Amino acid sequence: MSTPVSLEELIAWTSLLSEEERLVRASVARFVRDRCQPIIAGCFEDGEFPKQLIPELGALGVLGGNLEGYGCPGMSAVAYGLACHEIEACDSGLRSFVSVQTSLVMYAIHRFGSEAQKRKWLPEMAAGRVIGCFGLTEPDHGSDPGGMKTRAKRDGDFWRLNGSKLWITNAQIADIAVVWAKTGDDEKSVTGFIVERGAEGFSATDIPRKLSMRASVTGGLSLDDVRVSEASRLPEARGLGAPLSCLNNARFGVAFGVLGAARACLEQAIAYTMGRTQFGVPLARKQLVQQELADMANEVVKASLLSLHFARLKDEGKLSPAQVSLLKRNNCRIALEAARKSRALLGANGVSGDYHVMRHAMNLESTYTYEGTNEIHALILGRALTGESAF
């Protein structure tokens, strides 16, 4: 038997990373190994988000990691992507927490907020003392957020918000929500507001019997004539383009993250099939098994290098929304396939929480759909290729 080559050696991207990027990756990987990995299977089974990790994630500096100033470290897109990658190698739900806090809520305030809003919220959010959620999706409006029913009506120096939001990560634990509402009938009237927990008429609800992202908090927001001040409106956000740019930003972290889960599944499948003997030989010596492993490695290696290339473009400010769609769609698809194949390669043990692959597979079903479904991203890419909109 020859010495096996690791997936890491096959991707060989270490030589393409700066010293700082390698250090960020190593530090996050270590945190994940020591603090997250030992508890994650239990958290998922119990449907509990490990809230005790929030201040630790803050101290590590992941939250708001790619933002500049206001207590944020200002990392490159590559370094932030690698941090997402390592966190999701443990669990997609943990990475989702980081993504929502960073790429949706903090990014929205950083890009569209007033100076006072940035000073008030961003340092607290970077430290993990304030948790945010992002209210865009509604019960009847998922892929077409422009059709949202939530309305904001002017009331002197205040606004009155009415409507409901669903599938909101962090909803029940959030201290603040960035809520998107229309002030008129068209998409150009979409406006963002910071709503604080405890505001009268504002409440969060659970989504029961969730079979994916069980170690993450997902819920609904209800707005019943909630009064917020004009100072809570995001002054620079004008129209549907504002929340969509937040999504575009978050999709990048999702794309990098899911590869971490795919890598974890593939590594588990390789280790398992090398150790498991059937018909007198290790499973890894069977051609059918090797073909599955080779197919998975193929996709993971390609996707890793594509992600790195696109991340460099993002750092140069040259990444287009169509490229983000391509990346998110590709990576979520191959990660889900890798998790399902790994689950099968582990046989009966594959369904046990102790081997993690089925947890990843269940989580990745959500990543396939959230932040723009697989199909919506096909339409974005299709429109970019042909100039024809098929929505």
Add this chain to the structure above:
Amino acid sequence: MKILCTVKRVTDPEVKLKIGADQKSIATDNLKYVLNPFDEIAVEEAIRLRDKHQGEVIVVSVGPSDVSTQLRTALAMGADRAIQIVHAGELDSDGVARLLQKVYEQEKPDVVLMGKLSVDNDSWQAGPLLAEYLGLPQATYASKNDSLESDNEKNKVPGITIEGTTATVVREADGGIETLKVQLPAVITTDLRLNIPRYPSLPNIMKAKKKEIKEHTPQSLGVDVTPKVRVLKFELPPARKAGVKVADSAELLAKLRSEAKVIS
């Protein structure tokens, strides 16, 4: 207080090593490196002492140019500046101690903190040799008198305490704990149970980019590092044979007597 702290790059203990074609080296292609875990503990202790007594932590390493990564890790943990002695060839503990002697003479620190050993060569020599060459007191294997789960760790009671020009060092000895008092300056080597090192936070990794790494070479320090220890051959430990199951204690005793010959 000025603290000099040594850090060594070692091969990642989680990676399986391959022996080079010459049988006298480790194959280095695609090898992953980490900071020697004992040195990481020394850096953590140095930072805690600096935070308590003010002053600065200087980290020093010897190795090829990319050892800067391990120095950068120590800077990201909180060290103030770094010294790198660039040397790509072979090196033994004596060469390291003689290089560190020169750095000590230039920097004149109040205390030198070093890992008690490096997990690659497992020689345990560099600390005691340095103390000897400098004519300084040494306290090796600094530890704690309780386990890390104890209230002491929770309260961050240190295994090394410095008051004035005296350091009190709790150290592990065979079968117990010993407490030493040494006059500063001194060389102190650190053991595993001294502390739990921090993770470099991402903002500190960014800040570490701007900290100084000063370069030297053995030539610029005037040290001949030709190794005195010669490596004859590396070999992997023999593969373990599979165990056997015995039916009862009588069979076990028979095997211990006739095959293993450990009882008569």
